Amino acid sequence: MIALANVNPGDLFRVWRRNYDVYIRLWRTEMVAPLFEPIFTVMGFGWGVGSLVAGNVMGVPYLTFVGAGLLAFTALLRALFECTYGSYFRMVYQSTFDAVLCTPVEVESLALGEIAWGASKALLDGIFVLGVLSLFGAVLSPLGILIPFILSIAALWVAALSIIVTARIRDINYFNFYLAFVFSYLWISGAYFPLDKMPQLVQVLAWLVPVTAAVDISRGLMIGHFSWRTVFELLYLIVAFVLTAELALRSLRRRLVS
Amino acid sequence: MSVNGIPRGFAIEARELLKSYDNLTAVDKVSFGVNYGEAFGMLGPNGAGKSTILRMIYCRTPLTGGSLSVVGLDVTREPRSIKESVGVVPQDNNLDPDLNVRGNLLIYARYFRIPRNVAEKRADELIEFVELGEKRAARIDTLSGGMKRRLMIARALINNPMILVLDEPTTGLDPHVRIAIWDKLRELRQQGLTILLSTHYMDEAEKLCDRLVIIDRGRILVSGTPRDLIAEHVLHFVLEARGINGRALRHDLTGIISEKRGSTHFYFARTAEMLAPLMREYEDCETYLRHSNLEDVFLRLTDRDHLT
Structure with a gap:
């Protein structure tokens, strides 16, 4: 049986809405604090590293080049943290999931609701960082406005992957392995420097993980570049999300319903 | 319906x-x-x-x-x-x-x-x-x-x-x-x-x-109902003696069911009078004469290894 077919859209929304309500209530810590860092990162890269990089990288100004990577990673990491530590806290320490599952809401709707919420936070962060990058003049095309929405598809994938990890670990410290993997991957995803400078094997590995596609699409849209390659990358993100989500839903059922 | x-x-x-x-x-x-x-x-x-x-x-x-x-x-x-x-x-x-x-x-x-x-x-x-x-x-x-x-x-x-x-x-x-x-x-x-x-x-x-x-x-x-369970599984009155000082549990009394839980002796009987002689015998201990209750039923029926 397909777990995704067991999702009730109304219930999914209700789970999402609970997290949204709490987010609005705690807006100072939830919204303001985490956006502090990207502003400084953009300043650092723009004025600091940017001044050291002579000329353009792959034909675009360095801040535009690296801005796409920063934007992608800020958004995706937000989804990751939400669906690892955030979901784990709700599941284990607050027993929120247990309370939800005593109502008509089924575990599949709960899981996808959490994933959707993680992606929603990524979308909000994406919009904010895009705004900061525009202020610095790094966004060269109006197509840039699409980036947060494209990134939220990649964020859905990251959120689903994170739920799989969350559903399988028994000790919160195991997130360290997952985070080590993700942060290492940051350096080969093409976020900070062009991928074609890497050895062939690393390039293949990099393209297997959908984050690289997300970074590539974002970079293209920053300069107004949209092609068949963008469409294929987008499809790759969608397929990766659907397969990962299916696994995530199954994992959470195994964890919570026995 | x-x-x-x-x-x-x-x-x-x-x-x-x-x-x-x-x-x-x-x-x-x-x-x-x-x-x-x-x-x-x-x-x-x-x-x-x-x-x-x-x-x-x-x-x-x-x-x-x-x-x-x-x-x-x-x-x-x-x-x-x-x-x-x-x-x-x-x-x-x-x-x-x-x-x-x-x-x-x-x-x-x-x-x-x-x-x-x-x-x-x-x-x-x-x-x-x-x-x-x-x-x-x-x-x-x-x-x-x-x-x-x-x-x-x-x-x-x-x-x-x-x-x-x-x-x-x-x-x-x-x-x-x-x-x-x-x-x-x-x-x-x-x-x-x-x-x-x-x-x-x-x-x-x-x-x-x-x-x-x-x-x-x-x-x-x-x-069953709490009352029925008590009536069915234990006799109506119980004498509870605590601090028994190594004394042995009496098994030889007719119409009385005896039981030891930890360092306490329990004697169940149909009437309180039947337990009076025992009460004198346990004079030096802390004794209680009471109606039996659900706890007695519970302890008689459930596994003791579980409880200790």
Whole structure:
């Protein structure tokens, strides 16, 4: 049986809405604090590293080049943290999931609701960082406005992957392995420097993980570049999300319903 | 389906209910029925399988075998409809710490698809019912243990359930709070709600339950009204002698059943007079002559290794 077919859209929304309500209530810590860092990162890269990089990288100004990577990673990491530590806290320490599952809401709707919420936070962060990058003049095309929405598809994938990890670990410290993997991957995803400078094997590995596609699409849209390659990358993100989500839903059922 | 508003058949009916994990049988072919409007208790030591049975009833845990119907519906086929008719107070409080008292009720109402205006009215009524009026806007971590438990009960009632399931409703609470919660449960029972609760407190079972089952190691040992169980399984009076100083338990008395638990001797008899000579014999010990109670039934029936 397909777990995704067991999702009730109304219930999914209700789970999402609970997290949204709490987010609005705690807006100072939830919204303001985490956006502090990207502003400084953009300043650092723009004025600091940017001044050291002579000329353009792959034909675009360095801040535009690296801005796409920063934007992608800020958004995706937000989804990751939400669906690892955030979901784990709700599941284990607050027993929120247990309370939800005593109502008509089924575990599949709960899981996808959490994933959707993680992606929603990524979308909000994406919009904010895009705004900061525009202020610095790094966004060269109006197509840039699409980036947060494209990134939220990649964020859905990251959120689903994170739920799989969350559903399988028994000790919160195991997130360290997952985070080590993700942060290492940051350096080969093409976020900070062009991928074609890497050895062939690393390039293949990099393209297997959908984050690289997300970074590539974002970079293209920053300069107004949209092609068949963008469409294929987008499809790759969608397929990766659907397969990962299916696994995530199954994992959470195994964890919570026995 | 109903006569005078009371549906026919059982509110809950379990037949050969089985739940096993890898190498453990938690619930071993248990059969019982709970009538509508009845307060039904499950009494048993820790790990007896009470919570597992309750979890299967409120569709939180799948069965391994047997059949289970709740409000006339099969738990494996119609969990969603069942969950709409059942209110649940699990063993551990799982209130949402990110929301206040009223917020906890409203969010739960949303999961049950109760329209906002209905939910608000019902939440306010329930807050009054559990006497948390002054705390309606309070954060959960500022509530006392008793308040949290009362809020859990209010939350379980938000969907106007036909059955209220409570897993150890008063464990760990002080006597005043326990009495207050019992009063609320009696009130609900009088309003016609079917109540199913698990407990390992004998006084709770005796005071609240019309009928009960005693469970140990996943099996039902006995079932009946608290009074019948006492009458059937222990004699009416008991002499309890504590601090026995190495004295041996007497087995040679006719019409008297003797038993040793830890460092206390128990002698059961039909009349108090029969125990009078023994009382003199145990003069140097602390002795109590009393009516036997559910605890005596429980301790006689359940496994001792479990309890020590």
